[in-house]
Amino acid sequence: MPATRWGDPAYATGLPDGVRDLVSLVFPIADRPAREDVTVPAPRLGDEQIAGLRGIVGDDHVVLDDATRRRRTRGKSTPDLLRQRSGDLSDAPDVVVRPASHDEVVAVLGYAQEQRIAVVPFGGGTAVTGGLVADLASGDLTGMLSLDLGRMRGLLGIDTVSSTATLEPGLRGPEAEALLAAHGLMLGHFPQSFEYATIGGFAATRSSGQSSAGYGRFDKMVVALRVATPAGEVRLGASPSNASGPDLREIFLGSEGAFGVITEVTVRVRPLPEVKEYEGWRWSSFAAGADAMRALAQSDLLPTVLRLSDENETMINLADPSGIGGEGNAGCLMITGYEGTPAAVAAKKAAVTAALTELGGTPAGSEPGEAWAHGRFNAPYLRDSLLDNGVLVETLETVTFWSNRENLYTRVKTALEETLGEGTLVLCHVSHVYATGCSLYFTVAAPGGEDPLAKWLPAKAAACEAIVAAGASITHHHAVGTDHKPYLTAEIGEVGVDVLRAVKRAVDPAGILNPGVLIP
Numbered sequence: 290m291p292a293t294r295w296g297d298p299a300y301a302t303g304l305p306d307g308v309r310d311l312v313s314l315v316f317p318i319a320d321r322p323a324r325e326d327v328t329v330p331a332p333r334l335g336d337e338q339i340a341g342l343r344g345i346v347g348d349d350h351v352v353l354d355d356a357t358r359r360r361r362t363r364g365k366s367t368p369d370l371l372r373q374r375s376g377d378l379s380d381a382p383d384v385v386v387r388p389a390s391h392d393e394v395v396a397v398l399g400y401a402q403e404q405r406i407a408v409v410p411f412g413g414g415t416a417v418t419g420g421l422v423a424d425l426a427s428g429d430l431t432g433m434l435s436l437d438l439g440r441m442r443g444l445l446g447i448d449t450v451s452s453t454a455t456l457e458p459g460l461r462g463p464e465a466e467a468l469l470a471a472h473g474l475m476l477g478h479f480p481q482s483f484e485y486a487t488i489g490g491f492a493a494t495r496s497s498g499q500s501s502a503g504y505g506r507f508d509k510m511v512v513a514l515r516v517a518t519p520a521g522e523v524r525l526g527a528s529p530s531n532a533s534g535p536d537l538r539e540i541f542l543g544s545e546g547a548f549g550v551i552t553e554v555t556v557r558v559r560p561l562p563e564v565k566e567y568e569g570w571r572w573s574s575f576a577a578g579a580d581a582m583r584a585l586a587q588s589d590l591l592p593t594v595l596r597l598s599d600e601n602e603t604m605i606n607l608a609d610p611s612g613i614g615g616e617g618n619a620g621c622l623m624i625t626g627y628e629g630t631p632a633a634v635a636a637k638k639a640a641v642t643a644a645l646t647e648l649g650g651t652p653a654g655s656e657p658g659e660a661w662a663h664g665r666f667n668a669p670y671l672r673d674s675l676l677d678n679g680v681l682v683e684t685l686e687t688v689t690f691w692s693n694r695e696n697l698y699t700r701v702k703t704a705l706e707e708t709l710g711e712g713t714l715v716l717c718h719v720s721h722v723y724a725t726g727c728s729l730y731f732t733v734a735a736p737g738g739e740d741p742l743a744k745w746l747p748a749k750a751a752a753c754e755a756i757v758a759a760g761a762s763i764t765h766h767h768a769v770g771t772d773h774k775p776y777l778t779a780e781i782g783e784v785g786v787d788v789l790r791a792v793k794r795a796v797d798p799a800g801i802l803n804p805g806v807l808i809p
């Protein structure tokens with residue numbers, strides 16, 4: 290993946306005509322190419338330290354060239370891309386180290402602790418909340434190494450009786466699914482970043498995918514973990530469930546590389562679906578559609594995929610980026626998807642169809658659902674072409690109880706519109722549902738002006754403050770990183786933060802792992 294863009298350059302497109310026409314109606318298109326003449330800062334580590342690392346993982350797997358270090362600099366949020374595009378590589382790792390096994394990870398951590406080198410675990414590099422940025426200012430660290438887990442890409446074992454599989458952390462989503470598919474199995478975790486994000490990253494950020502209504506969020510799929518920490522190895526998950534005190538798996542799920550390096554993940558697997566069917570439903574308003582989602586969730590009647598666009602997102606056609614700029618739609622579009630055996634799909638679909646009809650939805654047939662499924666991983670390419678043309682575009686997400694959904698929606702939307710000013714378009718969809726609440730996923734587009742980063746940061750802060758004021762969570766699935774860290778205390782309290790600090794002291798007493806990430 291290029292440093293300044295998303296995905297495979299072969300799929301990069303110019304700004305589609307429909308989108309160009311739409312943007313031009315609101316503000317002039319500008320040419321904003323990424324800078325290529327960029328200097329990566331000189332590595333801070335000495336020759337002896339590099340030799341020490343080479344002694345652990347081999348000469349070929351200690352990489353110092355500028356292009357590799359540039360690609361391991363930060364993640365893929367819009368601020369990350371804007372900094373890369375402007376040539377700001379101040380957060381570049383000094384070196385990229387590529388271990389091949391748990392034991393090599395342990396050895397690298399031991400060496401880094403001795404040498405006072407910060408270690409930032411790197412999976413797919415798709416982080417969007419600053420989780421790949423080490424803060425060296427707070428300690429006496431001599432430099433930063435990016436611990437690239439890309440060589441740890443094995444399927445370590447399958448227990449078909451228990452329906453579990455043990456995977457290495459560096460497997461990307463499609464690689465993991467392909468290994469499981471060879472055994473007729475699947476994981477079923479499909480975030481929009483599926484093609485590049487990794488098993489270790491999913492666990493470390495408590496990711497949630499587009500089929501979460503049917504298959505659950507990633508942390509709920511995890512049965513067991515193996516973690517290398519500077520204080521030693523932690524193995525958790527000797528049984529599917531237990532009453533052996535607090536569940537320590539939860540300490541490492543979502544720990545964003547600050548507590549240890551996840552080197553093995555055992556997940557629940559399920560048979561490959563024989564049938565996949567997606568369709569659309571139309572609702573008179575966002576509130577009416579959300580009420581219908583709540584009714585489904587509270588009657589344990591969830592399809593595999595369930596998402597609902599608000600009026601703006603429906604009008605723009607964001608559920609099908611290839612249709613943006615085409616004929617706009619009124620009301621709100623819901624996507625439902627069913628996966629499984631023919632009998633299970635038919636039964637679930639009949640029950641959901643009856644419930645949605647009763648609740649006042651209008652069936653829109655399979656076309657919107659299939660279009661969504663076809664384009665489900667494409668939107669990030671559109672973000673790049675919008676940035677190329679001077680449009681500031683970014684996403685953010687949050688989660689709350691159903692009773693607070695409307696309040697949260699209104700507060701965040703208003704905060705973004707008021708901060709970004711004229712020409713701003715805020716779109717939203719309900720992306721994940723529970724019996725008790727839902728997550729709201731916002732997409733924002735605004736004229737970027739001369740300095741889109743300076744324009745975005747106050748808007749993001751205003752949105753975060755609106756989330757806190759609404760009593761919602763600062764993140765449903767993007768994690769805390771460095772961007773959300775200032776808002777964590779408001780959510781978990783001072784004592785909660787002390788608990789995190791105590792765990793950090795126990796597993797990483799020298800503070801080398803992802804310093805500055807997660808813990809306020």
Ligand SMILES: Cc1cc2nc3c(=O)[nH]c(=O)nc-3n(C[C@H](O)[C@H](O)[C@H](O)COP(=O)(O)OP(=O)(O)OC[C@H]3O[C@@H](n4cnc5c(N)ncnc54)[C@H](O)[C@@H]3O)c2cc1C
Nearest residue numbers: 412413414415416420480481482487489490496497546551
């Ligand atoms: C376009 C786009 C769409 C996205 N869509 C979704 C979505 O639908 N759902 C969703 O949940 N997220 C989404 N994300 C966010 C991101 O993809 C997830 O957070 C993902 O889980 C990160 O995985 P990764 O392998 O890329 O991790 P990285 O970006 O490499 O790392 C993320 C964090 O985890 C740590 N880490 C990584 N691997 C390990 C490990 N093995 N052990 C310990 N710590 C580790 C890193 O140090 C870092 O703090 C999206 C991001 C982008 C850019």
